[in-house]
Amino acid sequence: MTRTNTAGARLRTAAGGANRWVVLVVLCVSLLLVALDATVLHVAVPSVTEDLRPSSTALLWIVDAYPLVCASLLILFGTLGDRVGRRRVLLLGYALFGTASAVAALATVPEVLIGARALLGVGGAMIMPATLSILRAVFPDRRERATAIGIWTAVAAVGAATGPVLGGFLVENYWWGSVFLINIPLMALILPLGRWLLPESKGNADGPWDVLGALMAAAGVLGAVLGVKRLGAGDPPLAAGTAGPLLVGAALLVLFVRRQKRRAHPLIDMRLFSRAAFTTSVGCIVLGMLALVGLELIAVQYLQLILGLSPLETGLRLLPLTFAAMAAGATGSYTLRRLGPRRMVGWGFVLTAAAVLLLVLMGQHDRPLLLTAGFVLLGFGLQTTLFSAYESMLSEAPAESAGGAAAIGETSYQLGAGMGIALLGSVMNAAYAPGLSGLPGVPEAAAKAAANSLGEAYQVADGLGGPAGRALHQAARHAFVNGLHVTLFVSAGLLLLGALMALRLPRVMECAVDPEPVGAQPVGAGPVGGGESAGRADGAAKVPATREPAETAGSARPRS
Numbered sequence: 001m002t003r004t005n006t007a008g009a010r011l012r013t014a015a016g017g018a019n020r021w022v023v024l025v026v027l028c029v030s031l032l033l034v035a036l037d038a039t040v041l042h043v044a045v046p047s048v049t050e051d052l053r054p055s056s057t058a059l060l061w062i063v064d065a066y067p068l069v070c071a072s073l074l075i076l077f078g079t080l081g082d083r084v085g086r087r088r089v090l091l092l093g094y095a096l097f098g099t100a101s102a103v104a105a106l107a108t109v110p111e112v113l114i115g116a117r118a119l120l121g122v123g124g125a126m127i128m129p130a131t132l133s134i135l136r137a138v139f140p141d142r143r144e145r146a147t148a149i150g151i152w153t154a155v156a157a158v159g160a161a162t163g164p165v166l167g168g169f170l171v172e173n174y175w176w177g178s179v180f181l182i183n184i185p186l187m188a189l190i191l192p193l194g195r196w197l198l199p200e201s202k203g204n205a206d207g208p209w210d211v212l213g214a215l216m217a218a219a220g221v222l223g224a225v226l227g228v229k230r231l232g233a234g235d236p237p238l239a240a241g242t243a244g245p246l247l248v249g250a251a252l253l254v255l256f257v258r259r260q261k262r263r264a265h266p267l268i269d270m271r272l273f274s275r276a277a278f279t280t281s282v283g284c285i286v287l288g289m290l291a292l293v294g295l296e297l298i299a300v301q302y303l304q305l306i307l308g309l310s311p312l313e314t315g316l317r318l319l320p321l322t323f324a325a326m327a328a329g330a331t332g333s334y335t336l337r338r339l340g341p342r343r344m345v346g347w348g349f350v351l352t353a354a355a356v357l358l359l360v361l362m363g364q365h366d367r368p369l370l371l372t373a374g375f376v377l378l379g380f381g382l383q384t385t386l387f388s389a390y391e392s393m394l395s396e397a398p399a400e401s402a403g404g405a406a407a408i409g410e411t412s413y414q415l416g417a418g419m420g421i422a423l424l425g426s427v428m429n430a431a432y433a434p435g436l437s438g439l440p441g442v443p444e445a446a447a448k449a450a451a452n453s454l455g456e457a458y459q460v461a462d463g464l465g466g467p468a469g470r471a472l473h474q475a476a477r478h479a480f481v482n483g484l485h486v487t488l489f490v491s492a493g494l495l496l497l498g499a500l501m502a503l504r505l506p507r508v509m510e511c512a513v514d515p516e517p518v519g520a521q522p523v524g525a526g527p528v529g530g531g532e533s534a535g536r537a538d539g540a541a542k543v544p545a546t547r548e549p550a551e552t553a554g555s556a557r558p559r560s
Contacts, residue, residue: 020138027131028155034124035159040167040179047176054110061114069121071414072222076214078129078407079267082203086130093126098187105177132406137201147333149391154329165315203400210267216256223249231422268404280504281393282412287498288385289416294424305454307366320372324379332387341392346502348385353495431486435479441468454480
């Protein structure tokens, strides 16, 4: 064996030694790219519209193709990685992501850009669950895994928040295709690094892979997410384009669950959902993302349309939220050991609700200190909740089902984001529109058009001019702020509901050490033997977080 191959083999023994932290760096870089791509295009939409001249429908698909395809394929590729190898799926995702980025950057017609965005979604669906399932495999000790997941979630928050700022800089100084070109050199670097450094890991490969079940799950999630997105765009709930995808998606998902329960070798072991900690963690992820994405969307409109900030200034105003999320991720492992999952998730929701109620003090004038304090509390509280929920969900799943568990977590993340836009957007519209009726001198048709959005209200007011235009402009601002306050109260209520849901989580963080991690010795050769984990479904020994695993591997499971 050559020196290079020997070094690569040593680095791939990631279950022991410091090299697993090198693996974490590679996984975080790939996650950062995927998180960036989810939001970086938003500020480039005007430039894309001017250059490619897409129709309104085509423009909608340019924006939505990536999240729709990515969300629908997470379960398919997450479970496929469990069967054929997570590293293999991840490397293929890297290659596809880089290729699709090049096609998107050089697109000259809307159809090519839509196709490239869909391919980016396929690549993202291959990358996201694989990163989390490989992380689960290379960090068998729960305390170290908690630290790794804290870093992982912080990187995801940084990517999502940095996307609009980076996109604004690139579009301002280059052209819209540059938001995709930045992926290519990074993927060209990370593909050989991943092939060299990342360990291969698989789950239980007994029985054939359920191709039909995977396609049913993909189609079901696609229908559900598409229907939720149409609701968020303001389409009537009973319209064929909204109700149709929702009903078909729900029916396919029900059939998928029934099929998995009947199969001897299912894609996803539905018994996971009988574990209170797993089901509660998934629900907390949905609620957390529902609040975060819905509030971010409304906050961006407030900063730009009420306070008059530019897109770049808006991104900078939201940076305190990102920095607070990074701090919560960095300290999450220590906090989880001290508080335990139940109190960490519950108090995270309470802190976020307090931040939301503080932001109710926002009005029509800029209050930078209030906004900064609110965003810091919001970012720290939500990241605390999401970190602990992800960690509890992943630790509750057996190591051989890590890909499927990661896919469930990522799918709930996407569904929560879509539901947040739909639900909080609907609340906002319901509270905003009545404030524009019956204005003196404003025609009914103009008031109806202005009720669609604050941006459209400004355009209608400018067209009217005179006292009527000024009255409509001022009424629209007042109605938007009033709608914002109502939405914040509703969001706070949902967050407090999440705090109550967290009472079903374990009180104590129980440290599980997988008996046969990737690259380690067989069970019985290390500090944790097969007899020590008897009776545990995933073959892991559980110990309290406050004691050393070697001293308490045979101790009884703490009561939750």
